[in-house]
């Protein structure tokens with residue numbers, strides 16, 4: 001039987017992988033300019049990290065984790081997201097002790113969630129994310145949103161919108177929690193068994209339920225905004241003021257519930273508004289998590305961050321019919337006349353690559369005509385021809401495929417001639 005790829009995963013094949021490289025490069029450049037440094041944490045962690053960090057009432061932890069025992073019977077989990085790992089590393093490497101705060105970190109790598117696969121939802125997906133840990137300042141929240149948006153903007157996406165909300169501080173959330181319990185309790189028997197458990201454990205999760213999302217009580221549930229303490233409301237107002245001044249448009253949505261428990265104060269999502277995008281429209285999610293580092297054993301260190309999957313980003317580009325300007329040019333194709341010159345064609349190919357050109361040759365013992373055909377198909381800028389007779393005199397032929405001109409040169413002048421010709425081509 002043929003072994004097939006696991007459900008919810010993909011092979012990123014040539015033709016597609018260049019897009020991934022391009023997007024990753026754009027993000028890296030943006031992070032570099034914003035003075036974010038890359039962090040690479042393990043793909044698997046102790047299961048407890050996510051139970052504590054992401055929250056043991058979330059769908060991610062209760063239903064979607066790839067958890068296994070290692071050979072010493074320790075429970076390990078393939079990371080479903082990056083924030084908990086980054087916060088763990090922040091504590092483990094005592095980044096809180098550094099002079100420069102917040103610690104500004106970014107990451108890019110695969111995450112794993114056992115979800116029902118559909119367009120834009122996979123079991124293995126790649127997140128690009130950023131975290132700023134160590135400071136609570138509305139400017140950092142606003143900068144984080146602008147940073148996430150700038151990745152989409154740099155890639156020319158237009159049909160996107162930023163949606164924001166505030167979950168407030170502990171006091172606000174407690175008051176909201178009580179109101180939610182009072183709201184749902186009398187009719188909780190109409191809800192799924194998960195929601196019945198959620199009622200006491202974490203009633204906010206009822207608003208996020210995939211089964212009961214159409215129940216009328218969800219739409220009439222008390223809004224968090226009405227329970228924000230003066231301080232929380234002030235913080236939220238400050239965040240919005242920063243967004244206004246830096247001219248980042250946003251819409252507010254008091255019903256936005258994020259699927260992770262660590263959030264407080266600011267939460268946000270970036271959605272695609274493109275018609276062709278499909279049912280799942282969230283491209284990016286993020287927010288503030290002031291208690292997470294403390295929960296993981298570190299000193300109280302407020303944090304804020306976001307993550308976006310490359311899969312959804314590429315889907316958004318496709319929906320807006322944006323083609324990435326990916327360079328895939330061939331500078332030099334080396335043609336050999338007769339098999340005896342094979343080592344020399346290899347030598348010239350390698351020499352061109354070493355000098356910084358993209359270079360290729362034939363590996364199928366094709367006739368000269370066939371080799372030229374390949375060079376044509378690959379759109380080679382220069383074809384270098386090596387024949388036995390010329391070689392005896394130390395000569396080779398360089399043909400410029402754009403002008404059709406060719407000249408015989410000394411093999412010792414090979415690289416210098418290529419460089420000169422390329423330079424002339426660029427300045428013409």
Ligand code: HAM
Pocket residue numbers: 080081082083113115120121122123124125127129130131259260282283284285286287288304305306307308309311312
């Ligand atoms: P999240 O909302 O769970 O947040 O995921 C963030 C993004 O990851 C989503 O907006 C989506 O682009 C992508 N994503 C999630 N699940 C899938 C999937 N199954 N298939 C494809 N893409 C997916 C977090 O993960 C938080 N750690 C974000 C964060 C960072 N908050 C603060 N810092």
